[in-house]
Every structure is written in structure tokens, then in C-alpha cells.
Amino acid sequence: MNLERLLVTLIFVIIIPFLGIFLGLLYKGFDRKITAMMQSRIGPPWRQPFRDIRKLFMKETIIPEGAVPWVFNGAPLIALAASLIALLYLPLGPFEPVMEGFGDLILILYLLAIPAVAMAMGGLASGSPYATVGSQRELVLMMSYELPLAIAAVTIAWRFETFSLGTIASTPVWNLVGPVGALGLVFIAVALFTVLPGELSRVPFDQAEAETELAGGLFVEYSGRNLGVFYLAEAVKLVVVGTLMIALFFPHNLSSWVSFGGPEIYGFVILELMADIAFFLLKLLVIIFIAVSVVRVALARFQIDKASYFYWVPMTLLGLLGTVLVVMDGAII
Amino acid sequence: MIEMSEEDTTYQVPIGPIHPALKEPFMINFKLDGETIVDADPHPGMNHRGIEFMGMHRNPLKVIPLSERICGICSIVHQHMYTTAVEHAAGIEPTNRARYIRTIMCELERVHSHVLWAGVAAHEIGFDTHLHFTWKIREKVMDLLEYISGNRVNYSMWTVGGVRRDIPESMHPKIEETLTYYEELYQKLEDIFLGDPSIRLRTKNIGILTKKEALELCGVGPTVRASGVKKDVRIDQPYAAYGDLDLDYVIPSRYGYENTGDVFSKTLVRLKEVVQSIGLIRQCVDQMPDEDIDSEPKKAVLLNKLKKAEGEGIGRIEAPRGEAIHYARLKEGVEELDCWKIRASTYNNLTTYAPMFMGEQIADIPIIAACIDPCIGCMDRAEIVDVSTGKSKSYSHDELHKLSVEKTKKLLEGSL
Amino acid sequence: MPTSTVFTLIKQLLTRKATNPFPVKYTPKNMHAAAELIESGKLEINPPVEIPPDYRGKLKYDVDCCIGCKLCLKVCPSEALAFKPEEKKVKHYVARCTFCGQCANICPKSCFELTEEFLIAGTDKYADELVLNP
Known part of the structure; x- marks a missing residue:
């Protein structure tokens, strides 16, 4: 690796976390605004999450008596760090993953699991019965949605014969399969779309927080800075899962269809780059709108056993069916 | 707050007096086995206004x-x-x-x-x-x-x-x-x-x-x-x-x-x-x-x-x-x-x-x-408080029945 | 997913919202400056919600017609009325009033009247505009 590459990587490693947090909070704000508008409310302004964060960081951080302080304080940091690291391994729009070559899809799957485990750890360490129940639910839910998620990831990787996200994102997977495989991919995409609200703990899969049942569940004892960090982790996770979805299924770039021309810097055409970034942000917004906002307002919270059943039986079967179709398609070709 | 006993796996979770599931101060003590409720004990008396x-x-x-x-x-x-x-x-x-x-x-x-x-x-x-x-x-x-x-x-x-x-x-x-x-x-x-x-x-x-x-x-x-x-x-x-x-x-x-x-x-x-x-x-x-x-x-x-x-x-x-x-x-x-x-x-x-x-x-x-x-x-109309100790208590069915019988007797005798 | 619900939701996304808007969109940094802007007509505010015909607002008390019979004191549930023996008139604390209008009903001379005024919030409950006949 030459020095220039190292320098660029370092700069990106510093910039991307801030960008991730900013985008996450921005999309969280849009999600809240759109949700409110769909419920015929005016809703908070889109910059409300930024204000929330500012306020949370100003507030006192209380550590309950029954808590294990180092786990209780460490859990939010682990959750945030894991989500931010995951962002480094994901292709953001027209850019290759910053850490391309150091990790792949499997690593992403593990990094996605860490925030959930950290939240459960923090909940268990806070010593409140509500948080304990919430943590148990979070773990059960995590075990449930991992199955369809893993199936989707493995199928895509099998088609590309690599786990490298850079390679996967360079060509839309739809171009590699025939009509039967495309149908299979639709099934897998649907299964993965249902994983998104579970991954982000939003209704109908917000059993771990379940405001009316557990009064905030695993976050019940968290306050001030710790809660703020969890809030940031959730916001970043929103971008991470959205980007993963884009990388696996919709890595299309505007520049591959339309040519803009114009000046170039480091081999990037400026206009095309800007168009691609805008297109990426739009794709992210659409995915969040469909998988988070609409689902969140159109469904009631499931009981935990029914949520598990939903992932383990219908969604896993759907994913497996998709896999079989994709494999069949490969055999035909 | 978790009370674990050795022989069974149940634990108690109080819902209330202030809890998002309840819109008003009220308390229910739940005995849970995992996610299943095995016992529920409502405790009113949190919203007495006189x-x-x-x-x-x-x-x-x-x-x-x-x-x-x-x-x-x-x-x-x-x-x-x-x-x-x-x-x-x-x-x-x-x-x-x-x-x-x-x-x-x-x-x-x-x-x-x-x-x-x-x-x-x-x-x-x-x-x-x-x-x-x-x-x-x-x-x-x-x-x-x-x-x-x-x-x-x-x-x-x-x-x-x-x-x-x-x-x-x-x-x-x-x-x-x-x-x-x-x-x-x-x-x-x-x-x-x-x-x-x-x-x-x-x-x-x-x-x-x-x-x-x-x-x-x-x-x-x-x-x-x-x-x-x-x-x-x-x-x-x-x-x-x-x-x-x-x-x-x-x-x-x-x-x-x-x-x-x-x-x-x-x-x-x-x-x-x-x-x-x-x-x-x-x-x-x-x-x-x-x-x-x-x-x-x-x-x-x-x-x-x-x-x-x-x-x-x-x-x-x-x-x-x-x-x-x-x-x-x-x-x-x-x-x-x-x-x-x-x-x-x-x-x-x-x-x-x-x-x-x-x-x-x-x-x-x-x-x-x-x-x-x-x-x-x-609903909350009465709470029994012992003024001298400041502790509130609840009456059992038998105690209440005894008190009622006594009061009816007094009413019949005309001393109330 | 229930399709009719989603359809309704998308429709609501595009139609007018049910929430009554605040007078101004966000709280102004400086209330007095904002009030001056409104008075000079530079700042448009959302009008308050319409009130029904027989609205129960702030009481109007006609001091001259009062004969000091103290009947209103007997029916005021929140004891928002106080008798002034030297004047033989009553004093009304708007901050305590529940706007039931029982005083207006019982007054033999009809000195009390419920007006349509409802913007009576204040920081001092003994301010001049919140005590009638102080």
C-alpha cells in the first residue's frame, strides 16, 4: 500500500463517522417528519434529532445503584463504535468501501449484531426488571432476524462467488441472473426489507423498547450522555442497514446510465460524482421511507413470540425459496 | 427489585404507580415466568384526592x-x-x-x-x-x-x-x-x-x-x-x-x-x-x-x-x-x-x-x-392510613366483613 | 400489510394536517420583539380556533348594578369571589375561576356575564387584568 492511499484512507476514516452521524440524524428527522405527516400531524421539524442530541449531551448522566457501571457506561460506546466501523466497510454511493480488502460481508453481519448485543448488555447491567425483560427480548429478536439476513447475504455472495462488498456493489446483482433468478432475488429482497425494522427496533419489532409495555425496555435506566450515544448509534445504524440494502440490491449509479461530462479530479468526473451522491441519498431515503416509516405507521407491535415466528418461519422460508430459485437459475445458465 | 427465589423461576415486575401502560396512577404487581404472567395483584389507592x-x-x-x-x-x-x-x-x-x-x-x-x-x-x-x-x-x-x-x-x-x-x-x-x-x-x-x-x-x-x-x-x-x-x-x-x-x-x-x-x-x-x-x-x-x-x-x-x-x-x-x-x-x-x-x-x-x-x-x-x-x-375513593404511623394498609375480606357486620349492628341499635 | 391503511396513510401524507397550528411556527427568540412585529403587521400569525356561540370565557362584572346580596358567593364552587364589606361589592379572581357561570345564573340583577375572551394566561395571578374590581 502506498503512502497516498494510506493518507486518503486515514482522512476518510476520520470524515466518515461524522458524515454517518450527520446523515443518520438527518434521516431520523425525515423519518419522524414523514411519519407525523402520514398520521395527519404536523410533526417535529427535520432538525429535531440534532436538538435532541444536543440536549441529551447537556443532561446529567445517572447511573442506577443496582447497575454494573463499566458495562452500563461501556455498552453505548460499543454500540456506536460498531455501527461506525460497519460504515467503513460499506460502499457509500459511488465510492468503494474505505477499508476495501480488509473485511467483507461476513464482517458486516457481525458488526451489525454488535450494537444489539451491546444494548442487551447495557440493559442487563442496569439492574431494572424492565430492562432485563427488554434485553431478553432484544436477544430473542436478534436471533430471529439473523436467519433471513444471513440467507440473503449468503445467496448474493454465492451468485458473485465472493464476499467482498466492493465487488458485489460494482455490478447490480439483477444483471447476473435470468427471470427465474430475478424472482428469487425479489423474494430475498422482501425478506431483507422485513429485517430492517427488526434491526432498527422500530414498530412492529420494537418489543425491546415497547414504550407501553416496558416503559422504554432496555433504555429505561439510561439518561443523559449514555442515552445520547445510544441515540447516535441507532441513527448510524439506520444509515448502515440502508446502505447495506443498497449495496446488495440497488447499487445502480446514475453515471452508468447518463453521461454528464465536465472536469475531472483524481479520475472522478465532478458532475457525475455529485449526481451519484444525490442518487445514493435519494435511494437511502426511499428505502427508509418504505422499510421504516410506512411499516412503522401501518402495523401494530407484535408479541415477541409472534415476531420470532414471523422471522423464523415465513421470512426464512421466503428467503430459502429465493435462494433455491437463484441456484436453479444458475444451473439453467 | 428482582426477587428471585431458589425453587421457582418466577420474578416480580411492578407495573405502576407511574407507567406508560396506565394512564393514571395505579399499580399492579405481576409475577412472571419468563414472558408469561402467573399472578396479578392490583393495588389501587395511588390517586386519592379526597x-x-x-x-x-x-x-x-x-x-x-x-x-x-x-x-x-x-x-x-x-x-x-x-x-x-x-x-x-x-x-x-x-x-x-x-x-x-x-x-x-x-x-x-x-x-x-x-x-x-x-x-x-x-x-x-x-x-x-x-x-x-x-x-x-x-x-x-x-x-x-x-x-x-x-x-x-x-x-x-x-x-x-x-x-x-x-x-x-x-x-x-x-x-x-x-x-x-x-x-x-x-x-x-x-x-x-x-x-x-x-x-x-x-x-x-x-x-x-x-x-x-x-x-x-x-x-x-x-x-x-x-x-x-x-x-x-x-x-x-x-x-x-x-x-x-x-x-x-x-x-x-x-x-x-x-x-x-x-x-x-x-x-x-x-x-x-x-x-x-x-x-x-x-x-x-x-x-x-x-x-x-x-x-x-x-x-x-x-x-x-x-x-x-x-x-x-x-x-x-x-x-x-x-x-x-x-x-x-x-x-x-x-x-x-x-x-x-x-x-x-x-x-x-x-x-x-x-x-x-x-x-x-x-x-x-x-x-x-x-x-x-x-x-x-x-375509582380511587379511599385509602386507609394509620395517622399515628403514617403507614397505609389494606383490609382483607374477612376483616372488612367483620367491620361491616359491626356497623350494621350499630345501625340497627341506632347508635350511629 | 393492510393495503387500505397504507392507502389512507399516503393520502394523509399529501392532504392538510389535522393539527391546529401554533400562532407562529416556532417559538420566537424574543417574545416582545415578535409581539411588536405582529402589531405592526410585519408578522402574520395563525388565528386562534373558532369559538362556539355561547362560549364560557372570562367573566364581565358590572360593579354599578351589584347590590351586594352575596348570592354569587354561595354558588361559586372554586371560591373565586370575595366580598368587600366596605364597598358592598365583590372582587373576582379570574385565575381561580372555573367558568361554570353559576354566579351569572343566580345573580338577581344579572351583573355577571360570560364573555368570549379566553386569552387570559399570565404570569401573575394578582395582575390587574386577572382581578375584577380589585
Whole structure:
């Protein structure tokens, strides 16, 4: 690796976390605004999450008596760090993953699991019965949605014969399969779309927080800075899962269809780059709108056993069916 | 707070006194085995405000605005019961027009209360969209109540011997407009609460109260009507203008459903009662007699009459949540109320919690807690506090029985 | 997923919202400056919600017609009325009033009247505009 590459990587490693947090909070704000508008409310302004964060960081951080302080304080940091690291391994729009070559899809799957485990750890360490129940639910839910998620990831990787996200994102997977495989991919995409609200703990899969049942569940004892960090982790996770979805299924770039021309810097055409970034942000917004906002307002919270059943039986079967179709398609070709 | 014993795997989780599942201070101690409830122990007494005591230091007219502040949602109910009890005690009869106006207001409040409950129920199962939807359409009946009475929540419409505001012919179009609005929207409400698959998933076969348990535990209102118990004060012992109106018990089997007594049938009963109320208001508007609205317009004379009156009276009503009772006693020469006792419907329905919670999951706690439409503000009337130690205690069934027997003995001997 | 619900939701996304808007969109940094802007007509505010015909607002008390019979004191549930023996008139604390209007009903001379005024919030409950006939 030459020095220039190292320098660029370092700069990106510093910039991307801030960008991730900013985008996450921005999309969280849009999600809240759109949700409110769909419920015929005016809703908070889109910059409300930024204000929330500012306020949370100003507030006192209380550590309950029954808590294990180092786990209780460490859990939010682990959750945030894991989500931010995951962002480094994901292709953001027209850019290759910053850490391309150091990790792949499997690593992403593990990094996605860490925030959930950290939240459960923090909940268990806070010593409140509500948080304990919430943590148990979070773990059960995590075990449930991992199955369809893993199936989707493995199928895509099998088609590309690599786990490298850079390679996967360079060509839309739809171009590699025939009509039967495309149908299979639709099934897998649907299964993965249902994983998104579970991954982000939003209704109908917000059993771990379940405001009316557990009064905030695993976050019940968290306050001030710790809660703020969890809030940031959730916001970043929103971008991470959205980007993963884009990388696996919709890595299309505007520049591959339309040519803009114009000046170039480091081999990037400026206009095309800007168009691609805008297109990426739009794709992210659409995915969040469909998988988070609409689902969140159109469904009631499931009981935990029914949520598990939903992932383990219908969604896993759907994913497996998709896999079989994709494999069949490969055999035909 | 977790109490783990060695031989079993159950642990206790207190829900309340302040908890998002409950809209008012109230506490239920749950014994859980994993996610399953094995025992539920309700502890009321967190919201005691001493309203009866305040009422007993005021004259009967001052208590009317106080009585409606017992509860924010059934303010008409308490006003009605209180005034009926005082009228009964003093031997004053309300005019016939007043009876009809009272009935219209009571039914409007039933519409308002049931629509509100539907929204709360949706919120409890995590379906905030329908909370916002139902509360949006509730505004229409709130506007009508404000249009008729001048107030949005505490209406101050009642007085001893009649009502204070008339519903003249000029108000009828607006009433008709509101009723049509609800009739048109009703199908949508039913589609949401009876048809939506994710709501059905959360309400069907959850919190079952069998007919036998409902009868044994003396539940009231929609809570037991959903189990098929035919119990409705409006029909059993008509008050106000209900005697002249055409109405029937709302039980699920009338509409082709089973009387299962789960949350789903409770929702069904409440929604069907909205339709019934619309019909009743129409009947009232059509049949309203032309008369004065108040049998004693001169309030100073009325005050005097009440001061001279001696006796005791009962006001009994089918509130949106079920049967509720006010008892009032007047003593000759004393301006203040001699005694005032309130028994709201939630008090009876609390006992039905035990069989409903048993064997359900934590996730079902909020919706089951909400399905009796609890109104703790109405219900919390007494707490026994030992003044010397400052500790509160609760009496067991045997102790209470012993105390009651002693009091009856004293009453018979005439020493009380 | 229930399709009719989603359809309604998308429709609501595009139609007018049910929430009543605040007078101004966000709380102004400086209330007095904002009030001046409104008075000079530079700042448009959302009008308050319409009130019904027989609204129960702040009481109007006609001091001259009062005969000091003290009947209103007997029916005031919140004891918002106080008698001034030297004047033989009453004093009304708006901050305590529950707007039931029983005083207006019982007054033999009809000195009380419920007006349509409802913007009566204040920081001092003994301010001049919150005590009638101080």
C-alpha cells in the first residue's frame, strides 16, 4: 500500500463517522417528519434529532445503584463504535468501501449484531426488571432476524462467488441472473426489507423498547450522555442497514446510465460524482421511507413470540425459496 | 427489585404507580415466568384526592362543578349521578325536556368516550396511527359538546332540577351533521379495529373473561357485556329519558360474533355502542317535548329548598364504562351535604383483572389493563392510613366483613 | 400489510394536517420583539380556533348594578369571589375561576356575564387584568 492511499484512507476514516452521524440524524428527522405527516400531524421539524442530541449531551448522566457501571457506561460506546466501523466497510454511493480488502460481508453481519448485543448488555447491567425483560427480548429478536439476513447475504455472495462488498456493489446483482433468478432475488429482497425494522427496533419489532409495555425496555435506566450515544448509534445504524440494502440490491449509479461530462479530479468526473451522491441519498431515503416509516405507521407491535415466528418461519422460508430459485437459475445458465 | 427465589423461576415486575401502560396512577404487581404472567395483584389507592370530603363541606350547588371534575372523560356521568342523587334526596323532579337533554348529552359523551378508548387501545398495542386517527375524529363530537354547552371538557350543564343550557331547534342541524359524520366514518372504524390483521392478532383470544367469571366478579358495562352478560342500567332501571327510547343490550352474539369476552369482543361492544348512541340521540332529538329546561329557575329559592330538605338519594347510571352510583344524604337545616359517596364502574371492573391477566404475556399487559377502560380518578375513593404511623394498609375480606357486620349492628341499635 | 391503511396513510401524507397550528411556527427568540412585529403587521400569525356561540370565557362584572346580596358567593364552587364589606361589592379572581357561570345564573340583577375572551394566561395571578374590581 502506498503512502497516498494510506493518507486518503486515514482522512476518510476520520470524515466518515461524522458524515454517518450527520446523515443518520438527518434521516431520523425525515423519518419522524414523514411519519407525523402520514398520521395527519404536523410533526417535529427535520432538525429535531440534532436538538435532541444536543440536549441529551447537556443532561446529567445517572447511573442506577443496582447497575454494573463499566458495562452500563461501556455498552453505548460499543454500540456506536460498531455501527461506525460497519460504515467503513460499506460502499457509500459511488465510492468503494474505505477499508476495501480488509473485511467483507461476513464482517458486516457481525458488526451489525454488535450494537444489539451491546444494548442487551447495557440493559442487563442496569439492574431494572424492565430492562432485563427488554434485553431478553432484544436477544430473542436478534436471533430471529439473523436467519433471513444471513440467507440473503449468503445467496448474493454465492451468485458473485465472493464476499467482498466492493465487488458485489460494482455490478447490480439483477444483471447476473435470468427471470427465474430475478424472482428469487425479489423474494430475498422482501425478506431483507422485513429485517430492517427488526434491526432498527422500530414498530412492529420494537418489543425491546415497547414504550407501553416496558416503559422504554432496555433504555429505561439510561439518561443523559449514555442515552445520547445510544441515540447516535441507532441513527448510524439506520444509515448502515440502508446502505447495506443498497449495496446488495440497488447499487445502480446514475453515471452508468447518463453521461454528464465536465472536469475531472483524481479520475472522478465532478458532475457525475455529485449526481451519484444525490442518487445514493435519494435511494437511502426511499428505502427508509418504505422499510421504516410506512411499516412503522401501518402495523401494530407484535408479541415477541409472534415476531420470532414471523422471522423464523415465513421470512426464512421466503428467503430459502429465493435462494433455491437463484441456484436453479444458475444451473439453467 | 428482582426477587428471585431458589425453587421457582418466577420474578416480580411492578407495573405502576407511574407507567406508560396506565394512564393514571395505579399499580399492579405481576409475577412472571419468563414472558408469561402467573399472578396479578392490583393495588389501587395511588390517586386519592379526597373529593367526597371536599363535597361534604360545600352546599349542593357548589358540588355540581366539583362532581364533574372527578373524571375528565365521564364528567357528564358524575354530574348526572350527583344531581339525580340530590334530586332524589330532596324530592325535586327534573322537567321532561331536561331529561331528554340529559340523555342527549350522556349519549354524546358515550360516543366521545368510546372513540377515545379505541384510540388508547390502539396506542397500547403500539399502533399510534390509529390513535391519531380516532382522536382526530373524536374532535367532531368534542366540538359538538362545546357548541351545546360552551365548554370542551367540564360542561357545567347540569343543575338540581334540570339543565342550565337548552338545545333549541337551531342546534339540530349541527347535531345531525355530527351524527351523519360518525355514521359515515363508522364503517372505517370497524374495518380498522375488527378487520385489521395486526390488530386482530393482538386482540383475538387475549384477556378472556368467561360469562361465569363475569357474573361471579360482578363486573359492569362493556367489560361483561362482551362476555354475553345482559347488564345495562339504561334498560334494567331506566333513568332520564331512556324509558321512552328504543334500545337493546349490546352483546357480541347480536351481531353474529361469539360472546368470548376477549379484548376483541370488548372492542366490538364499544364500537357497536357508538352506533347505538347515534340512534338514541336521533330518537331524543325527534321526541323532545316542548317545556322548560329547569323546574326551579330561581337558584336562591332552590338553595333554600335544599337546605330544608331531609333525606337520602341515589343516582345510578350506565356510564360509558359501566354502572356507577352516587349516594347523597341531606340533613334539614344544614346547608352542606351530609354525606356523599361515589362508586365508579372501574371499582367493580378491577376484580375482573385477575382472570384476564392469568396466563397471558407481558406484551398483553397494556391492552388488557386498558380493555376495562380503567378510570382511576373516578375509582380511587379511599385509602386507609394509620395517622399515628403514617403507614397505609389494606383490609382483607374477612376483616372488612367483620367491620361491616359491626356497623350494621350499630345501625340497627341506632347508635350511629 | 393492510393495503387500505397504507392507502389512507399516503393520502394523509399529501392532504392538510389535522393539527391546529401554533400562532407562529416556532417559538420566537424574543417574545416582545415578535409581539411588536405582529402589531405592526410585519408578522402574520395563525388565528386562534373558532369559538362556539355561547362560549364560557372570562367573566364581565358590572360593579354599578351589584347590590351586594352575596348570592354569587354561595354558588361559586372554586371560591373565586370575595366580598368587600366596605364597598358592598365583590372582587373576582379570574385565575381561580372555573367558568361554570353559576354566579351569572343566580345573580338577581344579572351583573355577571360570560364573555368570549379566553386569552387570559399570565404570569401573575394578582395582575390587574386577572382581578375584577380589585
